[in-house]
Amino acid sequence: MTRDIHRLTPSPTEANCFSLGAISWVSRVETVGTIVSRDMAEKFLKFSVDDGTGCVTCIMWLNQLTSPYFHRFDSSTILLHSRVARRQARDIRIGAVARVRGRVGLYRGGMQITATNVVIERDPNAEILHWLECVRLSRSCYRIQS
Amino acid sequence: MANSQIESGAPITLQELYPSSPFFMEARSLRVTGLLKGYSVETAIGVIEDGEKSLKINTQHLRDVSFRVGSVYQFIGELHIEPNNEARTGRNVDGIDINLYRKTIELLRRFLEVEEDNRNMVE
Numbered sequence: 422m423t424r425d426i427h428r429l430t431p432s433p434t435e436a437n438c439f440s441l442g443a444i445s446w447v448s449r450v451e452t453v454g455t456i457v458s459r460d461m462a463e464k465f466l467k468f469s470v471d472d473g474t475g476c477v478t479c480i481m482w483l484n485q486l487t488s489p490y491f492h493r494f495d496s497s498t499i500l501l502h503s504r505v506a507r508r509q510a511r512d513i514r515i516g517a518v519a520r521v522r523g524r525v526g527l528y529r530g531g532m533q534i535t536a537t538n539v540v541i542e543r544d545p546n547a548e549i550l551h552w553l554e555c556v557r558l559s560r561s562c563y564r565i566q567s
Numbered sequence: 568m569a570n571s572q573i574e575s576g577a578p579i580t581l582q583e584l585y586p587s588s589p590f591f592m593e594a595r596s597l598r599v600t601g602l603l604k605g606y607s608v609e610t611a612i613g614v615i616e617d618g619e620k621s622l623k624i625n626t627q628h629l630r631d632v633s634f635r636v637g638s639v640y641q642f643i644g645e646l647h648i649e650p651n652n653e654a655r656t657g658r659n660v661d662g663i664d665i666n667l668y669r670k671t672i673e674l675l676r677r678f679l680e681v682e683e684d685n686r687n688m689v690e
Binding site for chain 2: 423424455456457458469471472473474475476514515516517518544545546549552553556559
């Protein structure tokens with residue numbers, strides 16, 4: 422849940438790795454919530470997701486065609502990434518419920534998600550099921566001593 | 568890309584909005600769900616109901632939402648004791664399992680409280 426995302430602490434040894442307490446190291450997260458803000462910039466879309474426990478800023482990069490990061494891929498793959506990102510960005514609108522998956526990171530003192538995948542959830546029960554799943558995972562998985 | 572400053576809307580049932588409730592505070596961000604019983608296009612004010620409780624919602628800031636009386640809607644916005652609550656987001660949630668929704672927000676709230684207590688004990 423978003424409240425947990427904001428309480429993640431960086432690993433002292435692993436870059437881009439975070440923990441909630443002394444157990445369960447994570448680098449990727451998934452959240453489901455209502456999009457409450459949307460800000461389109463030249464190279465990225467910034468939006469906020471409210472899951473009822475908090476709001477988290479998400480970033481979807483749209484600079485696949487120009488970013489040096491993607492030079493490792495062939496041109497058809499880069500084009501595919503770009504099209505998928507732009508299509509997903511078009512669907513991100515205020516009031517919609519989205520399932521956002523991506524890498525969690527710390528930016529200017531706050532946690533944010535660099536989104537790799539955003540799916541608009543049309544099932545009105547999707548958020549309810551996500552809350553239940555988060556509670557289940559918290560009890561059965563993330564709180565288990567490693 | 569600073570951290571989001573938008574306050575999260577706490578999911579509540581309309582039954583929980585009474586004067587001594589912890590949610591009954593001016594400008595508190597809430598998430599409410601109910602059946603749309605009435606809507607005025609002129610004033611953009613809608614009335615949602617859940618059981619015997621009703622709530623007026625000011626939808627003037629919402630875009631791309633069509634309102635149909637008899638459908639279930641969910642809004643996130645700020646509570647105003649007077650005159651109307653302002654919604655920042657709204658969506659049609661026809662098909663929502665309202666009983667499951669009520670039980671789940673109660674479960675979620677208890678779970679978060681226990682987590683908070685445990686966290687405070689550790690600190």
